[in-house]
Structures are given as structure tokens and as C-alpha cells.
Amino acid sequence: MSRIHPTAIVESNVQLGAGTSVWDSAHIRRDAVLGEECIVGGKSTIAYDVKIGNRVKINSNVYICNGVTIEDGVMISAGTIFTNDRFPRATTPDLQHLRSSAPDEHTLTTVVREGATIGAGCIIGCNIEIGRWAMIGMGSIVTKSIPDFCLAIGSPARIVGVVCRCGEPVHRFCDNDTPAAMDATCECGLSYLINGHAVQETEPLPAV
Secondary structure, three states: OOEEOOOOEEOOOOEEOOOOEEOOOOEEOOOOEEOOOOEEOOOOEEOOOOEEOOOOEEOOOOEEOOOEEEOOOOEEOOOOEEOOOOOOOOEOOOOOOEOOOOOOOOOOOEEEOOOOEEOOOOEEOOOEEEOOOOEEOOOOEEOOOEOOOEEEEEOOEEEEEEEOOOOOEEEEOOOOOOOOOEEEEOOOOOEEEEEOOEEEEOOOOOOO
């Protein structure tokens, strides 16, 4: 059973999985889908038709716009903003009509793959993919796709290292460093093959 705070707004046709919690003053627009055991923090907004997987943690004051898909196990920290239009306008060119907020030919999609973490206060551009178990440092502006297991920071975000499933860094790139194939093992015991910014688990955990 899901839990909804009395001050939260959950519109029609929203699907909330078992064990999902929606906290104070959050707003979930129509037709959004959230999986099991998710947390939607206070004052966060999830736009219509957004798809969110299981065990996703969305902290306070997050804005997730239409066109975004969030896979299982993702963490979206406080104050993160997603976007879906590179060249937005409020009105038609003659200023006589407001443009609809509904998806149109300008709407672009973004996917956040399983296990990824987005730090506090990030801005996520559109038409990109944040890879499996990637990590985005706080305050970053992400304008291009980030590969699996990569650590990206800054404005615009740049790849500076590799992170383990557990969250610990396992390799840090020097300036302009794109190493040939190398192995790296985290203190937790998981190992990775790093070839430039392409990272693979040497012994992937079984799929759930």
C-alpha cells in the first residue's frame, strides 16, 4: 500500500506501486507511473506520463518534466531540475497565444539508467542518457550523455572517474586521460574493466 501525505497532490490515473511514499506538498501529474518502494520528497513535482521504476529515491524540491524515464534504484538528490526543450518559448511568435505545455515536436526525452545517482542541485539537459550506476556530482549541469559507472562533475559536467555500484570511486582520470584497458577493484570486492570511458563489470551481479 502506498502512503500519500495529506498536502500532496496526486492527479488522476497516476500509478503508485506498493510501499511508495509521497511526502508533503509534492505534486504528481496525471498518468505518471511510479514503481514499488519509491520515495517522493516534499515539494517535488513529477510531470504527466513520467515513468519511474522501483526503489527510486527522489529528495525534496525536485522537478521531473515530461519525457523523462527513471529506471530502478536511482537516487535524485534535492533541488535537481530536468529539462525537455532546448529552445523553449512561452508564446507563439506573434505573442498572441501561450504555447501548450503538452508534449510536441520540441519535446525531447531523457533516460536515467538503473542505480545512477544525481547529486543535489543538478540541472539535467534533454535528449541524453545517464548510464547505469553513473554518479553526477552536486551542482553539475549535464549537457551530454554520461556512460555507465562514470563519475561526472562541473558545468558543463565532465567525466573525472569511475565509481563502483557501492558508490566508492575506483579510478580517477587525470587531465585528458583516456587509459588503455585496465582492471580496477573496489574495496567492497567488485571489479571493473576500464577502457577509456567504457566501463564493464568483470563479474556482473545477477539481474533481479
